[in-house]
Amino acid sequence: MLAQISTKTDDQKPNIAVLIADLKALPESVWCDYLFNRDLLVARIGPEKRAELIAGAIKCGTDLAQETARSYGSIPASELVDQLPLQVKPEDSQTIQKQVFLATFTEPNEIKIYQEPINKLTALKLPGFDRAAITEIILAHELFHYFESQDDQFYSRTSQIELWHLGRYHHRSTVRATSEIAAMIFSWRLNDLSFSPLILDILMLYCYNPEAAHDCYQELLALARSGQGDPESDQ
Amino acid sequence: MSNVIIGILLIASFVFMVWYCMKGYNLMVGFFVMATIWTILALIGNAITPAASMDGKSVMDVLEFVYADGPAAYASSILVNVFFGAFFGRVLMDTGIAATLIRKVVELGGDRPRLTMSLLCIVTAIIFMSMTGIGPVISIAVIVLPILFSLGVEAPVALFAFMGSIMAGIFANMVNFKQYQEMYVGFAPAAKSYTYNDYFTIGMIGMIVGLVVVLVIANLTMKKGKSHNWAIDSQPAGKENAPWYSWISVILPVLGVVLLKLPIILGFILSGIYAMATTGKLKGNYSEICRRFAKLFTDGSIDVAPMIGFLLSLAMFNNAATFAAPYFTAIIGNIVPTTAIALTIVFALLVPLGFFRGPMNWVGSGSAIFAVILAANPAIPVQFMYPLTAATTVFPQHLDVTQSWVAWGFGYAKVSSRDFMKRSIPAGWISGAIMCLIIFIMYGHLV
Ligand SMILES: [Zn+2]
Numbered sequence: 209m210l211a212q213i214s215t216k217t218d219d220q221k222p223n224i225a226v227l228i229a230d231l232k233a234l235p236e237s238v239w240c241d242y243l244f245n246r247d248l249l250v251a252r253i254g255p256e257k258r259a260e261l262i263a264g265a266i267k268c269g270t271d272l273a274q275e276t277a278r279s280y281g282s283i284p285a286s287e288l289v290d291q292l293p294l295q296v297k298p299e300d301s302q303t304i305q306k307q308v309f310l311a312t313f314t315e316p317n318e319i320k321i322y323q324e325p326i327n328k329l330t331a332l333k334l335p336g337f338d339r340a341a342i343t344e345i346i347l348a349h350e351l352f353h354y355f356e357s358q359d360d361q362f363y364s365r366t367s368q369i370e371l372w373h374l375g376r377y378h379h380r381s382t383v384r385a386t387s388e389i390a391a392m393i394f395s396w397r398l399n400d401l402s403f404s405p406l407i408l409d410i411l412m413l414y415c416y417n418p419e420a421a422h423d424c425y426q427e428l429l430a431l432a433r434s435g436q437g438d439p440e441s442d443q
Numbered sequence: 444m445s446n447v448i449i450g451i452l453l454i455a456s457f458v459f460m461v462w463y464c465m466k467g468y469n470l471m472v473g474f475f476v477m478a479t480i481w482t483i484l485a486l487i488g489n490a491i492t493p494a495a496s497m498d499g500k501s502v503m504d505v506l507e508f509v510y511a512d513g514p515a516a517y518a519s520s521i522l523v524n525v526f527f528g529a530f531f532g533r534v535l536m537d538t539g540i541a542a543t544l545i546r547k548v549v550e551l552g553g554d555r556p557r558l559t560m561s562l563l564c565i566v567t568a569i570i571f572m573s574m575t576g577i578g579p580v581i582s583i584a585v586i587v588l589p590i591l592f593s594l595g596v597e598a599p600v601a602l603f604a605f606m607g608s609i610m611a612g613i614f615a616n617m618v619n620f621k622q623y624q625e626m627y628v629g630f631a632p633a634a635k636s637y638t639y640n641d642y643f644t645i646g647m648i649g650m651i652v653g654l655v656v657v658l659v660i661a662n663l664t665m666k667k668g669k670s671h672n673w674a675i676d677s678q679p680a681g682k683e684n685a686p687w688y689s690w691i692s693v694i695l696p697v698l699g700v701v702l703l704k705l706p707i708i709l710g711f712i713l714s715g716i717y718a719m720a721t722t723g724k725l726k727g728n729y730s731e732i733c734r735r736f737a738k739l740f741t742d743g744s745i746d747v748a749p750m751i752g753f754l755l756s757l758a759m760f761n762n763a764a765t766f767a768a769p770y771f772t773a774i775i776g777n778i779v780p781t782t783a784i785a786l787t788i789v790f791a792l793l794v795p796l797g798f799f800r801g802p803m804n805w806v807g808s809g810s811a812i813f814a815v816i817l818a819a820n821p822a823i824p825v826q827f828m829y830p831l832t833a834a835t836t837v838f839p840q841h842l843d844v845t846q847s848w849v850a851w852g853f854g855y856a857k858v859s860s861r862d863f864m865k866r867s868i869p870a871g872w873i874s875g876a877i878m879c880l881i882i883f884i885m886y887g888h889l890v
Contacts, residue, residue: 246676248549248590302598302857307589308675314595315668346673353671371553381553384593387671409675420677 224414227425228334231410232403236396238431239404240266240389242424247385253369261367265386268363269393272355276398285348285398289319294354296347298323308412311346313353321346328415329408337411345405348395356387364390449488450770453811456480460808464800464845471752477808478759482509485766494769509762516629517758521622522751525575527711528618529743531696532579534715537739538722540692541570541579543685545586556594557665560601561658563587564608568654571612573696573714575619578746580609580848581855588856595670599862600661602852606863607657607870609848610841614649614833614878617700617707622754623805623836626761627829630768630810630817634825643701645830645885649878653838656874660866689721715739749847754806761810768814779819783827783890786820787883790831794875795868797839805836807845827886834878842867 240262244250253261280288289296294317301324302309312320321343330339356362364387368380395405410428414421456477463473486505489497497505535541548566552559567587571580584605591601613619620639628634639646691698695714699705705713719725725732780786793803800807813832817823844850844860853860 248546248593249553251546252550307592307677309592310673310675312595312670312672314666314670349673350671357669369553371550379551379553381555384554388673391671391673413675413677417677424675424677 224332224334227410227414227421228407231407231425231428234404234428234432236266236393236404237262238428239392239406241431242406242428243388243392244385247383249369249371249381249383250385252371253383257369261369261383261386262389264363264367265389266393268386269352269390270397272352272390273394273397276355285344285351285395288351289347292351292354293317294319294351296321300324308416310408310412311350313350313357315357317354319347319350319354321350325412325415329411332411332415334411342408344399345395345401345408348398349391349405351398352391352394353387356390362390445491446488446770446773449484450774452484453481453767453770454774456484457802457808457811461799461801464807467844467850470800470845471749471756474753474760475756478509478513478756478763481760481763481767481811482506485763485770488770489766494766496766496769505766508765509759513758513760513762514755517625517754517761521618521625522754524618524621524707525747525751525754526740526744527708528573528575529578529747530740531711531715531743532574532576532746533739533743534718535570535574535693536579536582538685538689538692538718538724539683540685540689540718540722541583542586543683544570544690544693545583545590546684547690549590554594556591556596556669557662559594560591560596560604560661563590564604564611564654564658564661567605567608568612568650570693571609572615572650572694573617573711574612575616576743576746576750577848577851578742581851584848584852584855589676592672593674593676595672597666597670598856599858599866600665602856602858603664603842603863603866603870604657604661606842606849606852606867607661608654610838610871610874611650611653611657613841614653614837615643615646615697617697617710619837620646620833621707623833624829626805626810627813627817627825627832629761629765630814631821631823631825631828634829637825637829639700639707640704641826642830645882648881649830649834649837649874652877652881653874656877657870660870660873664866685722689718692718692721757806760808764811764814767811768818771811771815772818775815776819779816781820783883783887786816786823786828786831786890787879787887790835791876791879794835794839794872794879797835797875798843798868798871800843800845801839803832803835804840805832806840807836809836824886824889827882827889830882830886831879834875834882838875838878839871842871 244258244262276288280291296319299320299322301322308325309322310325311322326339326342329337329342356364365382367386368382371379371381373379392405399405410421410424413424460473460477464470482505485497486502488494544566545563548562549559552562567583570583587605588601591605592598617639620642624634624637692714695717696707696710699710699713700707724735780789796803797807802808802812805813809832817828820828840846842849852858853863
């Protein structure tokens with residue numbers, strides 16, 4: 209599959225079925241890199257620290273998925289949400305230009321799910337991407353943020369990088385990508401998906417701005433080709 | 444008696460204008476119509492009882508003064524500043540200096556929404572001490588706002604904090620200073636010698652006060668808990684950086700004017716050249732470089748073109764206000780305060796009338812009221828009076844829905860004007876009132 213991808217040139221615009229097939233074949237490591245490259249602090253994180261944070265985030269998401277299955281049994285995210293003190297609010301949309309908002313979790317317990325992108329995506333009638341399936345993927349991701357907010361010992365909250373120091377003061381910060389990677393992995397495992405939940409990113413973007421979606425797609429293929437991520441972590 | 448009737452009609456047209464602005468109709472045409480109504484009313488008044496302001500002037504002289512001299516006088520000194528300010532704004536965008544500064548500030552603050560938001564606001568304010576025009580505002584907004592959103596700051600807070608920082612920066616902005624000072628000089632010629640350098644200290648204080656007020660309100664109205672957005676960014680974080688020694692370009696025009704006493708336009712040109720030289724934009728042959736400059740100037744001019752149209756019709760209105768002033772004096776002349784403390788209190792209380800292009804706003808219908816105030820206080824020192832009018836103009840105006848970029852922001856960030864005004868009106872009023880007090884403390888003794 210990867211060999212087939214690598215022969216594709218930039219100006220060939222694939223139809224959506226090809227795009228989905230290609231995206232489904234991408235390994236976990238590529239999606240982690242994709243998320244990491246979008247972090248505001250990416251320029252301040254060296255390759256070693258980056259690898260450490262990504263590995264830690266993957267473990268964090270995986271562990272939580274296993275623990276959740278143990279405590280609650282294997283139930284879908286939507287049922288889990290019902291058992292927890294969470295409020296799910298459907299909102300219309302907060303999409304601006306090239307930033308498409310899918311959902312927001314706000315402490316202590318509010319999950320907003322934006323309906324407009326979901327409506328647009330379901331209108332495409334893609335197999336496997338009906339409203340229920342999309343909602344489960346999104347809810348699981350937001351559930352991670354809920355669990356994370358409940359426990360300050362989560363890897364995504366304890367792992368920090370130092371940005372600068374002045375005398376004895378060390379200015380440290382968490383890295384948002386760590387939390388997002390862990391949330392992606394959690395949703396991936398909890399929903400037992402054979403592809404990354406982040407495929408939604410590209411598909412939603414496709415609904416608003418096919419050009420931008422195509423750019424992201426090319427970027428992902430390039431990441432896969434460069435093998436920046438470790439191919440062994442492919443599940 | 445006829446003066447009072449004309450005065451009442453003028454005030455009625457005034458109220459109409461406020462309604463017109465609140466409705467969001469075109470301001471360029473609106474102010475042209477207002478200039479015409481006021482000129483006609485003043486001509487009628489003069490025909491009944493000759494007014495001193497029209498003494499020895501034929502109808503043609505009056506028309507000339509309003510429709511020709513108004514825009515011409517205005518253009519000679521201000522418009523050029525606006526054009527070069529806009530050019531400089533384009534330079535900062537095209538060289539990537541503004542974007543680099545913003546990224547560096549985010550890397551300084553890290554994943555701490557309140558801290559990083561505050562740092563971004565400070566940088567935005569500094570940038571807008573010398574930048575002008577809706578183009579640069581949009582270019583900066585599309586960098587800053589998505590960063591704030593991805594840090595989990597809600598859209599209404601993010602938009603308010605961003606627009607509020609621009610407002611703060613504009614209090615110390617050279618181009619805006621020239622713009623309002625020129626109008627002031629129209630009613631008080633002695634103020635001609637009052638320069639940006641004289642204004643600089645109070646301008647900086649105003650910027651700091653505005654920033655502090657905006658940040659306090661943004662922080663207080665922000666949700667307590669942390670927020671995570673699942674948002675799709677179509678672009679990875681940028682990595683191209685402008686070198687550190689180019690960053691100073693952002694404040695070079697101000698430094699040039701304040702420290703070296705350079706003319707403002709030369710300050711913009713030299714700073715623009717420095718910014719381009721330090722970011723490798725002066726490479727290539729002569730004609731390539733010329734083309735680059737021409738393009739930056741053209742793009743900048745396009746950014747401010749809609750504003751220019753408005754400013755020219757506003758200049759007509761300002762000159763019409765000269766003729767209308769005696770009729771306002773007939774009605775409110777007796778109640779215009781003449782002591783420093785009374786002026787301070789009245790201005791502080793009336794700051795909200797600077798919103799919606801209201802009567803306390805130089806780029807609104809304020810010139811009529813300011814003309815009356817200046818007529819009633821002919822010897823008032825400009826160091827005291829000008830900053831007061833700046834306080835009631837700059838703070839409300841740059842948080843106002845009639846400000847082109849604020850209106851743009853509502854559409855861009857999907858924020859309702861109600862959500863925005865909940866924060867912007869208190870912010871404008873509080874900043875303005877605090878500044879009135881500071882101006883009184885610093886310059887009140889001159890009166
Ligand atoms: Zn998330």
